[in-house]
Amino acid sequence: MVEKTHITTSKAIQRRTGKTFHLATRLLPTRVRHATYVLYAFFRVADDVVDTTADRDPGVQREELEGIRAAALGARDPESVAADTEVLAAFRELATRHGISDEDIHTFIDAMQADLEKTRYESHAELEEYMRGSAVAVGYMMMDVMEVAEPETAAPHAAALAEAFQLSNFLRDVAEDVHEYDRVYLPAESRADHGVTVEQLRARTVDAGFREAMREELAYTERKYRTGVAGIEYLPEDCQFAVLVSAVLYADHHRAIRERDCDVLTATPSLSTPRKLWLVAKTRALWALNSSPEAVFYRATGLAETGDSRRRHGDPQPTPSR
Numbered sequence: 001m002v003e004k005t006h007i008t009t010s011k012a013i014q015r016r017t018g019k020t021f022h023l024a025t026r027l028l029p030t031r032v033r034h035a036t037y038v039l040y041a042f043f044r045v046a047d048d049v050v051d052t053t054a055d056r057d058p059g060v061q062r063e064e065l066e067g068i069r070a071a072a073l074g075a076r077d078p079e080s081v082a083a084d085t086e087v088l089a090a091f092r093e094l095a096t097r098h099g100i101s102d103e104d105i106h107t108f109i110d111a112m113q114a115d116l117e118k119t120r121y122e123s124h125a126e127l128e129e130y131m132r133g134s135a136v137a138v139g140y141m142m143m144d145v146m147e148v149a150e151p152e153t154a155a156p157h158a159a160a161l162a163e164a165f166q167l168s169n170f171l172r173d174v175a176e177d178v179h180e181y182d183r184v185y186l187p188a189e190s191r192a193d194h195g196v197t198v199e200q201l202r203a204r205t206v207d208a209g210f211r212e213a214m215r216e217e218l219a220y221t222e223r224k225y226r227t228g229v230a231g232i233e234y235l236p237e238d239c240q241f242a243v244l245v246s247a248v249l250y251a252d253h254h255r256a257i258r259e260r261d262c263d264v265l266t267a268t269p270s271l272s273t274p275r276k277l278w279l280v281a282k283t284r285a286l287w288a289l290n291s292s293p294e295a296v297f298y299r300a301t302g303l304a305e306t307g308d309s310r311r312r313h314g315d316p317q318p319t320p321s322r
Helices: 004-017 019-025 030-050 058-072 085-098 102-114 124-146 151-172 174-181 188-193 198-203 208-229 237-259 273-289 293-301
Strands: none
Touching (some): 019 030, 019 237, 019 273, 030 102, 085 124, 102 124, 124 151, 151 174, 151 208, 174 198, 188 208, 208 237, 208 293, 237 273, 237 293, 273 293
16 A cells, blocks of 8 residues: 555645646546556656756766666665655555556656657657657556556557647647757657748747647647547546546647647746636536537537648557557
8 A cells, every 4th residue: 555645745746746637636536546646756756857957967867767767667675766765665566556567667767768868859750659658658557547447448549648648748838848958849840841940949939830830730639639538438437537627628728829829939828727627617517418528528628529630741640559
């Protein structure tokens, strides 16, 4: 059993660093909610090693990530790792209890290591390879703690939804990523199609080409959402509403981006607390009238069930099952 103090520590980390996800997590049943606090805290502990504006030695960061990997796999005492020992101990207990695979742990840490070395992505295929660790592995671990009855059926949808969440964050945070971490997640192919350069992103220059590139990336991400929400019905009934709310909240960033005519360079679009609470209430009211997660998602977000198919580099590729 994960110690209460460890859950409290993990919850505090999530509340402080992931306000949108924390709101949705509170809607999960207790059996999953506490585990989700621990999962999120573990992801944040690893992420914080690489997401820093401090002038750090990459070699030291790699060593720290390897220590986190070893502790997460049970190969090293969390007390010996230069990270939050309570979170690492809680995660290891959780991984053992719920059968979280070593492969998903490795893949996640590998993605964190990649952030130390790779700051540009040529194509969506390259970006999806990165997200196999940074997003899809996270979705799979969430499935484990939810105890999904038919994981093979749910897995491709969980993978797509996890990717959609991360892609929405990438689109919202273009300016922050390039200025604070020198990372660009807009694929080079897409930027080249519209004459968008990294220097332009740094200069915060929003022109017609940048707006069109953003519109295409929004459409690409929304296809991920469509695949993802189609699988919410495969999750345990007591988890479906919380995951649906997560999807509605993350997708609402697209509305905020479009309201700014895709200008995410001079300011970062965000959702106010009243807006988030209104969306939760709206989703709950729709959920009371219609038990279809897909139908509620489209009503709550205003996204069309089929969307703009403009892509020069292909639709999202099916994500392999676990």
